[in-house]
Amino acid sequence: MNEFSLSKTYDFQAVEKRLYEWWEEAGFFKPPENPRGEPYVISMPPPNVTGELHLGHAMFVALEDMMIRYQRMKGREALWVPGSDHAGIATQLQVEKHLMKTENLRRDDIGREEFVRRTWEWKRKHGGMITNQLRRLGASCDWTRERFTLDEGLSRAVREAFYQYYKQGLIYRDSYLINWSPGLKTAVSDLEVEYTEEQGTLYYFKYPIVDSDENIPVATTRPETILGDTAVAVHPEDDRYKHLVGKSCLVPILNREIPVIADEYVDREFGTGALKITPGHDPHDYEIGARHNLEVISVLNKDASMNEEAGPYQGLDRYECRKKLWEDMKAAGLTLREEDYTMQVPRSQRGGEVIEPMVSTQWFVRMEPLAKPALEAVRSGEIKIIPERFTKVYYNWLENIRDWCISRQLWWGHRIPAWYCADCDHITVAIKDPDHCEECGSTNIEQDPDVLDTWFSSGLWPFSTLGWPEETEDMARFYPTTMMETGYDILFFWVARMIISGLAFTDSVPFTEVYLHGLVRDEHGRKMSKTLGNVIDPLEVMDTYGTDALRFTLLTGSTPGQDLNLSLKRVEANRNFANKLWNAGRLVLHSIQNASADPENKVEHTLADRWILTRHNQLKKDVERLFDSYQYGEAGRQIYDFFWSEFADWYLEISKLQMAEGGDRASQTASTMIKVFDECLRMLHPFTPYVTEELWSHLKTTCLAHPAEFTPEEGWAEALIIASWPDIESGFEDAEKFELVKDLVRSIRNIRAEKNVPAKREIPAIIKAGESRELLQSQAQILSALARLDKDRLEIVENLDEVPDNAVPIVVGSVEAYLPLKGMLDLDQERKRLSEELKSNEEQIRRLEKLLASPFAEKAPDDVVAKERERLQGFQDTAERLRIQISSLGENE
Numbered sequence: 001m002n003e004f005s006l007s008k009t010y011d012f013q014a015v016e017k018r019l020y021e022w023w024e025e026a027g028f029f030k031p032p033e034n035p036r037g038e039p040y041v042i043s044m045p046p047p048n049v050t051g052e053l054h055l056g057h058a059m060f061v062a063l064e065d066m067m068i069r070y071q072r073m074k075g076r077e078a079l080w081v082p083g084s085d086h087a088g089i090a091t092q093l094q095v096e097k098h099l100m101k102t103e104n105l106r107r108d109d110i111g112r113e114e115f116v117r118r119t120w121e122w123k124r125k126h127g128g129m130i131t132n133q134l135r136r137l138g139a140s141c142d143w144t145r146e147r148f149t150l151d152e153g154l155s156r157a158v159r160e161a162f163y164q165y166y167k168q169g170l171i172y173r174d175s176y177l178i179n180w181s182p183g184l185k186t187a188v189s190d191l192e193v194e195y196t197e198e199q200g201t202l203y204y205f206k207y208p209i210v211d212s213d214e215n216i217p218v219a220t221t222r223p224e225t226i227l228g229d230t231a232v233a234v235h236p237e238d239d240r241y242k243h244l245v246g247k248s249c250l251v252p253i254l255n256r257e258i259p260v261i262a263d264e265y266v267d268r269e270f271g272t273g274a275l276k277i278t279p280g281h282d283p284h285d286y287e288i289g290a291r292h293n294l295e296v297i298s299v300l301n302k303d304a305s306m307n308e309e310a311g312p313y314q315g316l317d318r319y320e321c322r323k324k325l326w327e328d329m330k331a332a333g334l335t336l337r338e339e340d341y342t343m344q345v346p347r348s349q350r351g352g353e354v355i356e357p358m359v360s361t362q363w364f365v366r367m368e369p370l371a372k373p374a375l376e377a378v379r380s381g382e383i384k385i386i387p388e389r390f391t392k393v394y395y396n397w398l399e400n401i402r403d404w405c406i407s408r409q410l411w412w413g414h415r416i417p418a419w420y421c422a423d424c425d426h427i428t429v430a431i432k433d434p435d436h437c438e439e440c441g442s443t444n445i446e447q448d449p450d451v452l453d454t455w456f457s458s459g460l461w462p463f464s465t466l467g468w469p470e471e472t473e474d475m476a477r478f479y480p481t482t483m484m485e486t487g488y489d490i491l492f493f494w495v496a497r498m499i500i501s502g503l504a505f506t507d508s509v510p511f512t513e514v515y516l517h518g519l520v521r522d523e524h525g526r527k528m529s530k531t532l533g534n535v536i537d538p539l540e541v542m543d544t545y546g547t548d549a550l551r552f553t554l555l556t557g558s559t560p561g562q563d564l565n566l567s568l569k570r571v572e573a574n575r576n577f578a579n580k581l582w583n584a585g586r587l588v589l590h591s592i593q594n595a596s597a598d599p600e601n602k603v604e605h606t607l608a609d610r611w612i613l614t615r616h617n618q619l620k621k622d623v624e625r626l627f628d629s630y631q632y633g634e635a636g637r638q639i640y641d642f643f644w645s646e647f648a649d650w651y652l653e654i655s656k657l658q659m660a661e662g663g664d665r666a667s668q669t670a671s672t673m674i675k676v677f678d679e680c681l682r683m684l685h686p687f688t689p690y691v692t693e694e695l696w697s698h699l700k701t702t703c704l705a706h707p708a709e710f711t712p713e714e715g716w717a718e719a720l721i722i723a724s725w726p727d728i729e730s731g732f733e734d735a736e737k738f739e740l741v742k743d744l745v746r747s748i749r750n751i752r753a754e755k756n757v758p759a760k761r762e763i764p765a766i767i768k769a770g771e772s773r774e775l776l777q778s779q780a781q782i783l784s785a786l787a788r789l790d791k792d793r794l795e796i797v798e799n800l801d802e803v804p805d806n807a808v809p810i811v812v813g814s815v816e817a818y819l820p821l822k823g824m825l826d827l828d829q830e831r832k833r834l835s836e837e838l839k840s841n842e843e844q845i846r847r848l849e850k851l852l853a854s855p856f857a858e859k860a861p862d863d864v865v866a867k868e869r870e871r872l873q874g875f876q877d878t879a880e881r882l883r884i885q886i887s888s889l890g891e892n893e
């Protein structure tokens, strides 16, 4: 009877969508009610709402889904909260681009209100795509709790957070030097600036001292900033310039008078030892300027063209101005020389343009007081960072933190909840939109046009998604969350800021564990990029090899904090693993159906049963230990190895012999197969959810139609996703004896392969077993079946008086096996094979001898000739060995 037989191959395309829909509809992704189970909560790193799936998403989904599925099966109240991020700049740029392409309009042409309306429309149209792609990856997150950083609840949380910080003096508005992105026309935070090493020029010129013939030589990489200089600084103890301190000098071309000042910050050894000070366009100069009360002059417009402060250069682009000014200075005899110079150029992380430090009025978060408790939370061990080496990086950043510029000159995002009064200049910050100034009552108020940095809202993610600032049931039940899993590249952007805001607003750490994964690179270790053309699209990989294969590759290839080089060959190999599981499943189901429907007595386990059950138990122990120590990849590899090389390759082969005995032995064997197979599926489920769920449901159905003992003690769960994680049991003490049988079989197989014994040919053997005689005698059937020994000519003895003639000896521990050579080989065929091999070798020898005797040996480079000589030697050695082997086969019979 074959009513439950599986299709020949695993068709992932037919399975994945059906299973996912079933899981979701049945409510399996919701945290199970389990009064004894502690909650286990992950907040999903929200992908950009209109982004497209890339391998970074696949990586975090695979890891977090594995963690959640594992904990769910362990009986925890597992909750994975999904959502997406409005992604201020990224989304706004997409919509602007679209607007330009389709209607040839800029955002200013349609105005703020219309632009925001269209962006929402864009989000509604494209926003579902990314979440559907996450579904394809098998993400078992609770979609009924899905959140969006701009939804009503989260907007309320952002207001509350801003308000609280402001009232505590932790948010302030000030004019300060910030990073300005001229193309995007917005401020960006320090983290959004990347420094690249580039070749530039160091321009040396002179500052003429007023009423004197003297000059101070200075150097700059950005001559256009000369126009904004407000001092020249020297070291107070520099004898070259000491006497000039207090005098004035003239800004080239503009002839504006500025002071020569003394400041210990100046490095006497560097350059000319004198520094031009531009507080308006350099962060260090800004600080020096503040110490000396210098004027701050900004010479740039927001698009990085020169403004009225630049005098004759007004209206020029920054780089045109650089050129023109330097030419004019040359003509005026003010230049000294130009030098090539390697410098760190600040570029925008998005777009790549050169960032200009500019003074501008922005909103800031005062970070120092907030950083302290965030440092303490990790130092005290309340939050654990995996891998540990990132702890140092975290400390270092927080110890040297600068205030965070949170205002962005964008339209898409959380608008800053601050209203300016036109009558009294007071700023009203409020949770609900006010209609009057809180100071003077005037209704003549206007809201700040800027929006908040995207990371301000995502920094509240772990608690805003659970309902904060309301005291919701979810907050009470699931907060603080447990695990924060994300890429190490956003440790500062995101993880640190969540810890800071969690401690500030909820009086609690937002999570207790941080697991950082690496980047996914191509198989050669290169970063994937469109320019290199090496981007692997996870959707294509899933179409070709199935989701499980992609997930298993990412999970078993990853080590915390390390980048992973993804090779499609590995994905293919893991697709084969899914097929291996499937084929094993077919065999197990087939055996269940062939087992006696009504076993009489329980029989003892065979040694092979005891061995596989013990090995399986050891695996369960190891996997548990590895999961507890975050070594998920290693756990997956060990399950894979056990399943493939022990269960499938050994036990399932042996099970065929045991099943053939029929009766109680067959039932016993079937129930051992079921036990190990069932629990392997459970352990693999977090890694490869689809193929395991599908096989498990077939296993369950087949078992239910058969004797009761094929059902596990606690019964069958409704689905594997909510089934329980297997318990660790005790193994059998004598199980390791079976290793001797395996070793012996393996050694005989090796010799057979080496000697080219036809696979089907059964051969005789004499085994000198010593103390193991009884053991091997009892396993003779397995030995002869797996090593293809002729069981009528298999002798297992305790001792041998003399070594048999003409036999190949094998030694395994204290056991010796002798395989009589005659009859093992098809001598004629072997002789023929070796002779052919010898012939082709001799041809190579002749060819190389001829080559080396030719003018080639004189003309070619030495190393090339040496290589050819080496090859010749290799062929000669092989030929010699072949001749000996042929002669050992003796004459034709």
Ligand SMILES: [Zn+2]
Pocket (backbone or CB within 6 Å): 421, 422, 423, 424, 425, 426, 437, 438, 439, 440, 441, 442
């Ligand atoms: Zn007012």
